[in-house]
Amino acid sequence: MxxxxxxxxxxxxxxxxxxxxxxxxxxxxxxxxxxxxxxxxxxxxxxxxxxxxxxxxxxxxxxxxxxxxxxxxxxxxxxxxxxxxxxxxxxxxxxxxxxxxxxxxxxxxxxATCRILDLTLGPLHLDLLGLVVDLNQVHLTINAVSTPGNLLGNLLCAIAGLxxxxxxxxxxxxxxxxxxxxxxxx
Known part of the structure; x- marks a missing residue:
């Protein structure tokens, strides 16, 4: 190029x-x-x-x-x-x-969008007195959209970019x- x-x-x-x-x-x-x-x-x-x-x-x-x-x-x-x-x-x-x-x-x-949270939890295995809980991998992504009228998105993007x-x-x-x-x- x-x-x-x-x-x-x-x-x-x-x-x-x-x-x-x-x-x-x-x-x-x-x-x-x-x-x-x-x-x-x-x-x-x-x-x-x-x-x-x-x-x-x-x-x-x-x-x-x-x-x-x-x-x-x-x-x-x-x-x-x-x-x-x-x-x-x-x-x-x-x-x-x-x-x-x-x-x-x-x-x-x-x-614009701004990344608020990007969380990845690995697999989880719990054995609580005979109660077994299995959770596979979880990937949680939260993005805020900053445009006129999006009060919460504007606020969170402003805080994230302080x-x-x-x-x-x-x-x-x-x-x-x-x-x-x-x-x-x-």
Whole structure:
């Protein structure tokens, strides 16, 4: 795997972690004997869909992609700036127009799970005054899901991550911009 492919995979994984991307780059083929020039790596576009009310009052649709170009800290929140391109289609299936413009949108953190407990008990054999209890191996895993509305999952993930350092939106934006710059080098 080349340096550019590794960087592309890192940026893709970060975007997935931020909830901005749903697909990643494919696995690299076996390395050739000679080092070849690395092809230009494009930042992956994120599929975007939506709806609107067309001029006739019908349900129109939007289908396109958002390609991030930079990240920033805006009042303590991480935002992504990029190019939104796509097509607006009316209820009858006709193209109403196209979009190709710069957009700034909040970069939401994807739903996360955190491991609360991972307990494995070996086989157990008890003989209590003639009462025999046999228990095979037990593997108990408890994960908390941290998303809006999951009060207990949010609380347990917050407690489990109390000692984890959380980067600020500005630090995260700087890291993502650095990775974008590396990918866009020719």
């Amino acid at each position: 080349t340096h550019r492919q590794r960087l592309s995979m890192i940026v893709t994984m970060l975007l997935v972690a931020l909830g901005l991307a749903t697909t990643g780059a494919g696995a690299a083929a076996a390395a050739p004997q000679r080092q070849a020039a690395a092809p230009a790596v494009a930042v992956p576009g994120v599929p975007m869909t939506g709806g609107f009310t067309d001029a006739a009052g019908g349900a129109g649709t939007f289908a396109g992609t958002f390609t991030p170009t930079s990240f920033a800290d805006q009042n303590g929140a991480l935002v992504a700036t990029g190019t939104l391109t796509g097509t607006l289609t009316d209820a009858a299936g006709g193209t109403v127009g196209t979009v190709d413009q710069s957009v700034t949108a909040p970069a939401a953190i994807a739903a 000692l984890d350092p959380l980067p600020s939106a500005g630090a995260l934006a700087a890291l993502l911009n650095f990775l974008l710059a590396l990918l866009n080098q020719s």
